[in-house]
Amino acid sequence: MTATLTRPLSVTDAIETRRSIRKFVQEPMNEADLREILRLASLAPSAWNAQTWRFAVIQTPEVKEKLREAAYGQGQVTSAPAVIVLYSDMEDTLQTVEDTAHPGMGDEGRSRQRATFDGAFGAQDVAQRGQWGLSQANIAFGFLMLAARGLGYDTVPMLGFDPAKVREILGLPEHVQFAGMLPIGKRAEEGFPHHRHSVDRLARFY
Numbered sequence: 001m002t003a004t005l006t007r008p009l010s011v012t013d014a015i016e017t018r019r020s021i022r023k024f025v026q027e028p029m030n031e032a033d034l035r036e037i038l039r040l041a042s043l044a045p046s047a048w049n050a051q052t053w054r055f056a057v058i059q060t061p062e063v064k065e066k067l068r069e070a071a072y073g074q075g076q077v078t079s080a081p082a083v084i085v086l087y088s089d090m091e092d093t094l095q096t097v098e099d100t101a102h103p104g105m106g107d108e109g110r111s112r113q114r115a116t117f118d119g120a121f122g123a124q125d126v127a128q129r130g131q132w133g134l135s136q137a138n139i140a141f142g143f144l145m146l147a148a149r150g151l152g153y154d155t156v157p158m159l160g161f162d163p164a165k166v167r168e169i170l171g172l173p174e175h176v177q178f179a180g181m182l183p184i185g186k187r188a189e190e191g192f193p194h195h196r197h198s199v200d201r202l203a204r205f206y
């Protein structure tokens with residue numbers, strides 16, 4: 001399958017037209033688009049280029065059904081043709097940290113990357129550094145939603161689920177932390193227009 005949209009939306013249009021969608025057209029995701037959305041999300045920045053995020057992509061109806069139960073019965077999980085669970089795995093990040101050093105920095109860069117991470121996280125416990133990993137993964141979660149919209153897809157970010165159950169369903173280790181669950185597909189409803197604080201309410205200019 002090739003990608004479906006030849007002209008991606010501009011960043012501005014993707015932001016303006018993204019809204020939470022909970023009813024989806026009943027057709028499978030285009031695989032090329034799905035992979036491209038994941039690739040674009042993985043271009044998100046992270047401190048020291050740690051890239052703590054990992055993706056679980058679920059398209060099997062039985063697994064989606066289990067996830068829906070773990071999400072307190074929220075129907076969007078099974079309405080969507082695919083669900084992307086974005087989680088951070090800080091322990092895997094630490095084990096493979098040399099791979100995140102830019103190749104241009106050579107062997108010296110790889111050793112420096114190891115020393116940086118050992119220095120920053122070696123003395124922290126798994127939960128503490130897991131929290132740091134999650135703060136990086138949240139950036140990719142934002143990119144993921146906009147990458148999807150940019151290619152003509154709709155999503156709804158979700159944290160309304162039991163993390164222990166989702167870990168069990170997906171066979172993920174205890175230490176991983178969830179940025180969120182993201183049902184994805186084509187919209188079969190309009191969703192709600194944006195309702196947001198004004199910039200004047202939110203911003204101070206110095």
Ligand SMILES: Cc1cc2nc3c(=O)[nH]c(=O)nc-3n(C[C@H](O)[C@H](O)[C@H](O)COP(=O)(O)O)c2cc1C
Pocket residue numbers: 018019020021022074156157158159160161180191192194195
């Ligand atoms: C981190 C996060 C968790 C959310 N969890 C849920 C959820 O479990 N179920 C749901 O229906 N919507 C969930 N939402 C969607 C929000 O309700 C929605 O983004 C917000 O009301 C703004 O609406 P909009 O996305 O259409 O602009 C979540 C959103 C975020 C960012």
